[in-house]
Amino acid sequence: MKEQGMREHGGNLDLAQQRFGGRAEDWIDLSTGINRLPYPVGELDAHHWQALPSRSEIDALHQAAGHAYRTSAPLVAMGGAQAAIQLLPQLAPRGRARILAPTYNEYAPVLSAAGWEVEEVRALDSLAGANLAIVVNPNNPDGRRYAPKDLLALLPRVGRLVIDESFADAVPELSLASETRRPGLLILRSFGKFYGLAGLRLGFAIGHAADIGKLTAASGPWPVSGAAIAIGCRALRDDAWAEATSARLARDCVRLDEMAQSQGWRLVGGAPLFRLYETPDALAAQEKLARGQIWSRAFAQKPTWLRLGLPGAEAEWSRLAEVLAR
Missing domain, CATH: 3.90.1150.10 (Aspartate Aminotransferase, domain 1)
Known part of the structure; x- marks a missing residue:
């Protein structure tokens, strides 16, 4: 059971x-x-296990993520992309959410539990008119890919467009991380999948300053561990x-x-x-x-x-x- x-x-x-x-x-x-x-994680100084992460250390992780994801837009580190998914309902008043399906199965229940009206659709154009539209690119589990230009064309037709790029590290040409200064566009990235360190629980949300500010406030002062910061800084800069x-x-x-x-x-x-x-x-x-x-x-x-x-x-x-x- x-x-x-x-x-x-x-x-x-x-x-x-x-x-x-x-x-x-x-x-x-x-x-x-x-x-x-x-x-290869390598050795970590005891400091990263014993001390609370400092603001400068978290800033360094954010800079490393900006380097890896090729963006200068605001971003916030979180306990995996899943942590960002849990907070999505808090970004706007409840409304109509549309999810391009079949896809990762956490979005619908998280939004439904928060009182959103959730609809799963099968075509990109069917997302139009939603207060919140969700696309996983490349998609999980079938690997469908959506051209960045088609996603940007959808952006004015929805209230907020969330693109989950958890599997985009090896196909950077699909990423819209560099476009996230546009209001209403939010990108989610997973660290643990590509770098093979899922147990570290590290991910990022990248977007407009207003959205990132809300997610930062909701995440609290220490959203990720000292070990995650140290390893993330190392890995994300290892081109x-x-x-x-x-x-x-x-x-x-x-x-x-x-x-x-x-x-x-x-x-x-x-x-x-x-x-x-x-x-x-x-x-x-x-x-x-x-x-x-x-x-x-x-x-x-x-x-x-x-x-x-x-x-x-x-x-x-x-x-x-x-x-x-x-």
Whole structure:
């Protein structure tokens, strides 16, 4: 039985262990879109664990994020993109929200719980007229992409446009972060996915000064930890690592697609950190992988869809190939 308030997500490795056994360290968790070859954190000074983050340290993190996301617009660090999603209802009086679906499943319940009228639509143009419009770009779970010019054309037709760019790090040409001084445009970014450090709980909201001011006030004086600040500053300024990682992910997408094709699975779409496949029976495919202690993501509403993150080390690729060949 699901706990109250919990929704279907990847990363539920405890469920895989309950059903198929094994220790967490025995499993390859491909149920999420988190980089399996994370940024090398290195040593952290004890100060980052012991002292409250200072204003200057938080400012340094904001500057590093502006560098990585190629923007000079106001932004605020938060405990993951999810923390920003939780605060979206506070940006404006309750009204009509439209979400381009199917997509990440936290937006609708958060807004509904706050009294918003929520409608899921299937086309970009159908967002027009909403007080709050939400687009995930690239989309999760099918990887649909929307051209920046088309999103900017939508902006005057909605009260506020929120674009979730949690999977955009490796496709920076999709990002509208540099355009967020425009009133009504808000960008959400996730740090943990591309940098492979989801447990750090770090993300950013980028937007017009008025919106960022509200989110900053609602987040409190210490929205992220000292460790998150130190690691974030390091990683977000490491352009060489980001470029090499983006190139590797592009190659690995092709590699995984070829392995899936050998199973007769059809590519539905994907982003540089995950792929979505049409299978004859996703639960059967998930169980086959789980017997080899590889966890994937199936979808209750789409019984033929199976989503896989990209393996990391070569040993993970070898095990995946072995399990698929059985």
